[in-house]
Amino acid sequence: MTDTSVGQEPSRGGSQRRVLWVSVAGIVALAAMLAFVFGGRFGVDPRRVDSPLVGRPVPDLTLEYLEQDGTLRLSELRGQILVLNIWASWCFPCRLEHPALTTAATVYGPRGVHFVGILYQDRRDPAIRFLDEFGRGDNYSYVVDDDSRATVELGVFGVPETFFVDRDGIIRGRVQGEIEPTVLIDVIEDLLAGREPAL
Numbered sequence: 001m002t003d004t005s006v007g008q009e010p011s012r013g014g015s016q017r018r019v020l021w022v023s024v025a026g027i028v029a030l031a032a033m034l035a036f037v038f039g040g041r042f043g044v045d046p047r048r049v050d051s052p053l054v055g056r057p058v059p060d061l062t063l064e065y066l067e068q069d070g071t072l073r074l075s076e077l078r079g080q081i082l083v084l085n086i087w088a089s090w091c092f093p094c095r096l097e098h099p100a101l102t103t104a105a106t107v108y109g110p111r112g113v114h115f116v117g118i119l120y121q122d123r124r125d126p127a128i129r130f131l132d133e134f135g136r137g138d139n140y141s142y143v144v145d146d147d148s149r150a151t152v153e154l155g156v157f158g159v160p161e162t163f164f165v166d167r168d169g170i171i172r173g174r175v176q177g178e179i180e181p182t183v184l185i186d187v188i189e190d191l192l193a194g195r196e197p198a199l
Contacts, residue, residue, distance in 0.1 A: 052155075053154065053155060053163075053171045053174070054171050054172065054173060054174060054199075055170065055171065055172075056170065056171060057169050057170055057171070058074055058082070058084075058163070058165045058169055058170070058171050059074070059150070059153040059154065060073065060074055060075045061073070061074050061149065061150045061153065062074075063118065063143035063144065063145060063150060064143060064144050064146070065141070065142065065143055065144075066117075066119060066124060066127060066128065066131075066142040066143055066144050067128060067131075067142060071143075072116070072141050072143050074116070074165075074169075075169070077114055077116075078167070078168075078169050079112075079167055080112050080113065080114045080167065081108075081112060081113045081114070081164070081165065081166060081167055081188065081191045081192065082113075082114055082115075082116060082163075082164070082165035083101070083104070083105075083113065083114070083115045083116070083162060083163075083164060083165075083184075083188070084116050084118060084154075084162065084163040084164075084165065085097075085101055085115065085116070085117050085118065085160060085161075085162050085179075086118050086120045086151060086154070086156050086159050086160055086161040086162070086163075087117055087118070087119065087120060087159055087160050088119065088120045088121060088122040088127070088159045089122050089126040089127045089129065089130035090122065090126070091120075091159045091160060093159075093160055093177060093178035094130075094159060094160045094178075095130075095134060096178050097160060097178045097179050098134045098135070099134070099135070100179065100180075100181040100184055101115060101117075101137060101140075101179075101184070102134075102135050102136065102137030102140065103137070104137075104181075104184055104185065104188065105137030105138055105139050105140040106137050106138045106139070108139075108188055108192075109138050109139030111192060112167070112192075113139070113188055113192070114139050114140075114141070115137055115139060115140040115141070116140075116141045116142075116143060117140060117141070117142045117143070118143055118144075118145050118150050118151070119142070119143065119144045119145060120145060120151055120156065120159045121148070121159075124144065127142075127144075157176055158176075160177065160178060160179070161174065161175065161176050161177075162174070162175045162179045162184075164187050164188075164191060164197060164199075166191050167191075172187075172191060172196065172197050172199075173187055173197045173199035174199070175199070183199075186198070187199065
């Protein structure tokens with residue numbers, strides 16, 4: 001009678017090692033793939049959105065004022081730094097960020113920064129009530145986008161969104177969602193100093 005157990009043991013051990021190596025190689029490959037896909041976004045605020053419009057001229061939009069007759073054409077503001085904020089009265093994050101925007105508009109207006117609030121998918125009466133409740137900034141123009149042309153040309157995902165435009169009319173940054181006051185100030189200061197914003 002022949003004992004074959006001695007001959008089978010190395011085979012089982014070799015098979016287990018192969019399975020272990022395949023598992024390790026799979027984990028390493030998965031980790032490398034995840035690092036490649038997400039590596040550039042770790043540590044980056046997901047609200048700071050990459051956009052094909054960044055580095056390009058802002059669309060020359062003409063929009064009706066919310067609370068007065070007439071229209072505002074963005075090209076007429078060339079030479080100033082623009083902060084374009086897309087907002088709506090029904091938007092809760094818009095309420096949270098509004099004090100920072102109005103304060104910054106008042107502080108930075110004398111330094112050549114103009115804010116434009118573009119009303120998004122909303123009616124005028126609730127929007128005016130919003131401003132009555134939460135305030136209006138100096139050097140801040142409130143306009144409406146009734147036909148959604150502005151939001152389409154800017155590629156807006158939703159509200160709020162904020163675009164930063166330099167003195168030459170070039171879009172230099174975009175933030176999706178509620179903007180943090182520190183981000184707002186940092187970007188404005190960068191643009192005033194002629195630096196590329198770290199967005």
